[in-house]
Amino acid sequence: xxxxxxxxxxxxxxxxxxxxxxxxxxxxxxxxxxxxxxxxxxxxxxxxxxxxxxxxxxxxxxxxxxxxxxxxxxxxxxxxxxxxxxxxxxxxxxxxxxxxxxxxxxxxxxxxxxxxxxxxxxxxxxxxxxxxxxxxxxxxxxxxxxxxxxxxxxxxxxxxxxxxxxxxxxxxxxxxxxxxxxxxxxxxxxxxxxxxxxxxxxxxxxxxxxxxxxxxxxxxxxxxxxxxxxxxxxxxxxxxxxxxxxxxxxxxxxxxxxxxxxxxxxxxxxxxxxxxxxxxxxxxxxxxxxxxxxxxxxxxxxxxxxxxxxxxxxxxxxxxxxxxxxxxxxxxxxxxxxxxxxxxxxxxxxxxxxxxxxxxxxxxxxxxxx
Numbered sequence: 628x629x630x631x632x633x634x635x636x637x638x639x640x641x642x643x644x645x646x647x648x649x650x651x652x653x654x655x656x657x658x659x660x661x662x663x664x665x666x667x668x669x670x671x672x673x674x675x676x677x678x679x680x681x682x683x684x685x686x687x688x689x690x691x692x693x694x695x696x697x698x699x700x701x702x703x704x705x706x707x708x709x710x711x712x713x714x715x716x717x718x719x720x721x722x723x724x725x726x727x728x729x730x731x732x733x734x735x736x737x738x739x740x741x742x743x744x745x746x747x748x749x750x751x752x753x754x755x756x757x758x759x760x761x762x763x764x765x766x767x768x769x770x771x772x773x774x775x776x777x778x779x780x781x782x783x784x785x786x787x788x789x790x791x792x793x794x795x796x797x798x799x800x801x802x803x804x805x806x807x808x809x810x811x812x813x814x815x816x817x818x819x820x821x822x823x824x825x826x827x828x829x830x831x832x833x834x835x836x837x838x839x840x841x842x843x844x845x846x847x848x849x850x851x852x853x854x855x856x857x858x859x860x861x862x863x864x865x866x867x868x869x870x871x872x873x874x875x876x877x878x879x880x881x882x883x884x885x886x887x888x889x890x891x892x893x894x895x896x897x898x899x900x901x902x903x904x905x906x907x908x909x910x911x912x913x914x915x916x917x918x919x920x921x922x923x924x925x926x927x928x929x930x931x932x933x934x935x936x937x938x939x940x941x942x943x944x945x946x947x948x949x950x951x952x953x954x955x956x957x958x959x960x961x962x963x964x965x966x967x968x969x970x971x972x973x974x975x976x977x978x979x980x981x982x983x984x985x986x987x988x989x990x991x992x993x994x995x996x997x
Contacts, residue, residue, distance in 0.1 A: 630732035630997065634659040635721060635745060636759075637668045637714065637737045642819045643902060645846040645880050646927040647761055650796060650816055651737065654759050657814065660990055663735055666725065668717040699743075702779040707770045714741035722748050733757070733997065739790060740764050750789050755996050758790040762924035763800050769850040784809070791996050794989070795927040798948045812880045812992050815948065816927040817983045818934065825906065827980075830936035832910040838974050840895070841873045841940070842912040844905075844928055847881040851922035855945070856882070859918035860889050862961035869893055871965060873913050878905065913974045914938040914956075918947040929955070936978050940968065954978035 640651035655665060703711050717883060725731070726748055734756045739746045741764070749756045757978045765771060765780040772779075784807055787793050793811045801813040818826060843859055845852040856877065862868075863875050875894040877885070883898030890896075900908070909915075915932045925948040932939050933954045941949070946957045956973065958964045 630661065631730065632663040632733045632735065633725060633729075633731055634658065634735040635668075635737065635742065636665065636735075637741060639667050639669045640665060640992070642822050645848070649818070649927055650761055650908075651759075652819060653816060654735070654794070654814075656819060657986060657989060658735060658993075661733060661735075661993070667715065671717060671720055673713065673716055673720060687819075697855055699782060702771060702775045702782060704770055704907075706773055711741070715744060718742045718744040721745050726752065733993075735759055736790075737761060739765055739786045743786055746786055748791055756790045757993065757996075758787055759791040760787070760793050760795045760800060760904040760924075762797075762805075762851050762922070763803065764923075765888065766921075766923040767851060768921045769854075792992065796927075796948075797923065812989065814989055815967050815984050816925065816930050817981070818931060819887075822931070823934065825902075826931060826935040829906055829909045830934070830980075836910050838911065838913040839873060840876045840912050841914055841916050842876045842878065842908055842937075843916045843918070844877075845879045845882070845917075845926075847879060847885055849922075851919050852879075853885065854916075855919040857885065857888055858892055858920060859916060859961075860892050864892050866961050866964070868961070868964065870969060874918070876908065876912065878908065881883075909935050909937055913945070914939065914940050917941040919945040930981060933978055933981055938974060938976070938978065940964070952981075 634655060638647045638651040640655045641648040642652040645700065656657050696882060700708060700711055700786060710945070722745060731754050734749050734754055736742060736745065737759050738761055739758045746756065763783065765776060765783045787804065787809050791810065793809055794814050795802055795804065795811055796814070797818055798813060801811050804811040844854055847853040847856065860875060860877070869875070876897065877889070877894055878897040878900045880899050882896065886896060897904070909932070915928070915937050917926055917929060919926070919942070921944070926945060929939050929941065929946070929949050933952065939955045941955055941957055942955055943959055946955055949955055956967050958967045
C-alpha cells in the first residue's frame with residue numbers, strides 16, 4: 628500500500644522487553660502492510676519524564692492551551708504530572724518536526740490521552756488516525772486524582788472518539804468503548820515468530836524437567852503490577868502457601884526495587900533477569916502467579932506462559948480477557964486458592980497452544996478507513 632504511515636509510540640518496540648514494548652513490537656509487525664515508520668517518544672532529545680520541566684519550558688508548552696489545558700493536567704495525580712508534561716512536549720515536537728514538514732496519509736498513535744495536541748492536529752489535517760489502546764489509562768489507579776477519575780475517563784473517551792479506529796488488547800476495554808459508540812477493533816497480544824520459537828522450546832523442555840516453585844513475573848515499573856506483586860507475596864505467607872503449593876520466585880524489570888518492602892518474607896527475589904535465565908525459570912517452575920487488584924488492558928505474560936506450557940494461577944481481575952482458557956486456574960481470593968489447586972496432576976497437564984489473532988481481519992478494518 629503506497630501511503631505514508633507513521634507510528635507515534637511512547638515505547639521502544641522490542642519483543643524482548645516489558646509488556647508495553649512487546650505489544651508495540653507486535654503492532655508494528657501487524658501494521659507492516661502500511662510500512663509504518665517508527666517515531667518513539669523515548670528516542671527524542673527532550674527532558675525526561677522523570678524530571679519536571681522548568682517553568683519557562685512549561686509556560687512555552689502550555690501557552691497555546693491557556694487555563695483549559697492546565698485544568699486537564701490537574702485531573703492527573705501530582706506524581707504523574709511530570710509524565711504528562713513530557714508527553715505534551717513530545718506532541719509539540721512531533722507536530723513541528725513531522726506534521727508541519729511531511730505529507731502523511733495515515734497515523735498510528737499509542738494511548739492518545741497522552742498526546743491530545745497531536746490528535747487534534749491530525750484531525751485538523753484530516754489524517755486518518757488509528758489509536759492503539761494498551762489500556763484505558765483513566766482506569767489505571769495511581770495515575771489520576773481519585774476524586775476526578777470520572778472526569779478523566781470522559782476526557783479520555785472524547786480523545787479516543789476523535790480517532791477513526793481504536794485497536795484494543797482487551798475484550799473488556801473493547802466492550803466499554805463500543806458501548807460509548809467508539810469504533811473499536813479487538814486484537815489480542817501474540818508473540819512474534821522469534822519468541823514463538825523460544826516459547827515452544829521451553830514447552831518441550833518442561834516435559835522432562837522436575838517442577839518446583841511458583842514464579843511471579845512482571846514489571847515493577849507498572850503500578851498495578853507492583854502493587855499486585857506485594858499483595859500476593861504478603862498473602863502467600865499469610866495463608867502458608869509456601870508449604871502447600873510452593874515457594875514464590877519473584878522476577879522481572881525493576882523488581883529489585885521492591886526489596887525493602889518484601890525482604891521480610893520467605894521468597895526468592897531475582898530482580899531483573901537475562902532472557903536466558905528467564906527461559907530456564909520457565910522451564911523449571913510449577914506455574915506462574917498473576918495477581919492484580921486493579922488495572923485495564925490485558926496481561927501479555929499470560930499468553931506467553933500458556934504458549935510455553937506454563938500453568939497460570941490468576942485471580943479474577945488478572946485473568947481478564949483470558950477467562951476459561953485451558954491452563955489458567957482462576958481464584959477469587961487467596962483464602963480459596965487451595966481449593967482451585969487441589970488436583971496435584973494439574974502441573975503436568977498438556978496446555979493447548981493459543982492461536983494468533985486474525986491478521987487479515989485487522990487489515991480489512993484498516994483498509995475500510997482509507
